[in-house]
Amino acid sequence: MAKEKNRQKKRFSRILTDNALTRYVTFSALYTAQGIPEGITFFAIPAWLAMNDKSAMEIAAYVGVIGIPWSFKILIAPLMDRWTFLAMGRKRPWVIFGQLGLIISFLCIGLIPDPLNNAFGLMAAGFFISFFGAFQDVATDGMAVDVIPENEQARANGLMWGTKTIGISASLIIGTWLINTVGFSIAISSLSIAVAMIMIFPIYFKERAGEKLMPWSPGEVSSESKQTQLRSWKHIFKSLYKVVRLKSSVVFGIGAFVIGLMFGLIDTLLPIFSIQELGWTNTSFSNAFSITTVIGGFLGMFIGGYLVDYFGKIKMLSVYLSLLIILIAVFGFMTNLWSNNVVVYGFILSYYTLYTFLCIAMFAAAMHLCWKTVAATQFTIYMALSNMGRATGAAMLGVLKTHYSWEIVFLIIAIMPLIMAILIRFINFDKHRVTVDSFVILNQKFAAPQVIKD
Template sequence: MGSTKTTLPALSENTILRYFNFIALYFAQGIPEGMLFFGIPAWMAMNGKSAGEIASFAIACGLPWSFKFIVAPLMDRYTILSMGRKRPWVIFGQLGLMTSFILMAFIPDPLNNLDTFMLAGFIVSFFGAFQDVATDGMAVDIIPPDEQARANGFMWGSKIIGTSASLALGSWLLNQYSYTVSIASLSGLVGTIMLVPIFLRERPGEKTMPWTAGTASLENKQLQLTNWKAIFKSLYSVFKLKNSLLLAIIGFLIAGSINYMDILLPIFTVKELGWTNLTYSQVFATTSVVGGIGGMLIGGLLVDKFGKKRMLNIYFFVWIASTVVLFFMKPFWANTIFINGYMFAYSTLSVFCNIGLFAIAMQCCWKKVSASQFTLYMTISNIGRIAFAALIPPMKANFSWEITLLGFAGIVLVSWVLLQFLNIKLFVKNVEKLENKDIERRGMLSTIIDV
């Protein structure tokens, strides 16, 4: 086929297009999460499924997010470099996400076919995680350091809005029409968003598609690693740093605490408070959208102005305090305004905490192993999601709702203590030292080759 020319600037050249690209891709990430982690669990609860069955579905959907580290080194090692370092993988992930959604839509009688239902959720989540790895790697490569906090605000806000929109639309279609119509409609949204990475290149002169004209950029050629030993050696060097390990542990605890509460909320509101799945979906979607918009508008700005660590300290404190209030105010649980207020505070702080943690992780990544390092943090975080989801059945079986909900505050409290020992400036300096040593080594090798 002939070449295709585009007049659009590359992502590396244009700030507005960079923001637009990552807003769209993170919105797409939120689409499967809205139904898999919120809408479907509430639907299952309304249809009489047990907390154990709902948690099993959530674990099946969460597992692929813990396998992300398997695909991340592949993305650092292999690519169609003439199309960009991570962009080919982003397109493939979007295509897989759309296709798996379509397949999931046509499972017969999913509520009574739970094994197949969980397998389908696993596959959709796999491609969602796949797209996430590629998108994060692209973000670390393309977004300049002075834009990273604000970009994370846009990205996480967009993801929450995508999650909320998917939850609200998917749940409405589920109740008004059918399961098949609901899930199939979401695949159409994912397919539409796939047009964004198809038409926006990473760097000038690259191909938009394999059959179009273009060449690999010099910068990408210099960043691209060509052997496994170099990838894993570099990754080990940066990950073994004290602050890197500490960041990974904090990520494990915070992601686990969020997933713990995310799974509890639909069960709590439907089974304990008597809400319908549609009522829960509408309330959670609304509070999440408000939190997402807040993240987009001020989340990144607050981190830029007052510092990542300082803002995380504030977020963790308010998170703990609001949950302790929920614990002591059981007589007010029947008050819709009270519960809505807690869900609003929880959802908003979830967005703001993720913006801060992701900005730290992105700032401290070594670009040559960006996908692998960032994904390793996210993989450890998602292991936390599974670990704390698995706590829900025994917690609910042995403790009251008050203690079960207070468990969330306990996990955040441990994270808050560990945060005090994290030194971001030292972390960045150590990564810079590794980069300088690598440049010196490559310079010496080049000299030897020339001689």
């Protein structure tokens, strides 16, 4: 009886490091919170501006400004690795701060007078939403690397990526409906309610046993946090250099950039290709995008993580990349079937499903390569390289389309997953993990010796 009682207690633990269900639910909720601002700021508001006859230049300027904070992630991450309120956990205080900033930012954007003709105010509010969205993203990723065991990383990433996709699609659909129904200010501000509800999770759950729930609560710094927390910029960057210079880390970083090229090329290509080449309307493309990404998100949640867990990261990365090579190349040759909407829908659905599965496997691989001491910064470097690839790929499309036909462009894009498929053959996760684990001695040597009191 006592054993069953302890089992139930463990099952419903409020400690992230003690309970798998707690980890899955908490990180799924936090990734949903990441999707909400992206769906509104990057999709719903630009569509609303376009509907009200704003020029492409004005809309592009808005999107450009709100995209700037996401490049700050590489600067935010070292700050989180360097400073925190350890008594509440290594990353949980930052998650709460980012979530609170999102709530306030959503409320502020609803207070902008005449947002349709107030470009500066709209950009400023959108900038801060993106800033706190990026802030929460880095903090959540860092906490995930800290508390999710290796054998759960793929499954957790499946849930996280799927719920983020659902958050983007849901906020886009609901936000657009609210804007058209009750007006911009009330619609956008009301989304702060959803973000506030999600804030319950980082407030209610703790990273490790014995830590403070809030600054005024009883508790103390866990021994594990003291061992992994560094308090010197020199040692942080020295530790970061030691892990990112390892062969597997370098190869994965190059691969992340290369596959980011594919992401950027396809994301930029599809709306232009479907509207200008196939004669679709922007509404038709938006519907196709929403439906296929949600389907891909659900499949990723319930299948993607399990496949990586069962077959392994390298094997599933190879499978996904091989399927993407075939899919993109074959579609490039099927010019006579491009007029068939079923074929095009099938391509978009297949691509975004494989895209979701590939992202899940890549996130799990990136987490496995991280050293907990500098996890937020190291993981952010991989994501930053992928984002740099996306931006470069988007810029490349204009040059490629100027000189080549759509068929050749598709074939060139298919080269990107081929390159990464070759690169991952040089990654050895087991050898990398052994080397990283050996750094623990160095980490203990330079960890903060003082004990933080209640």
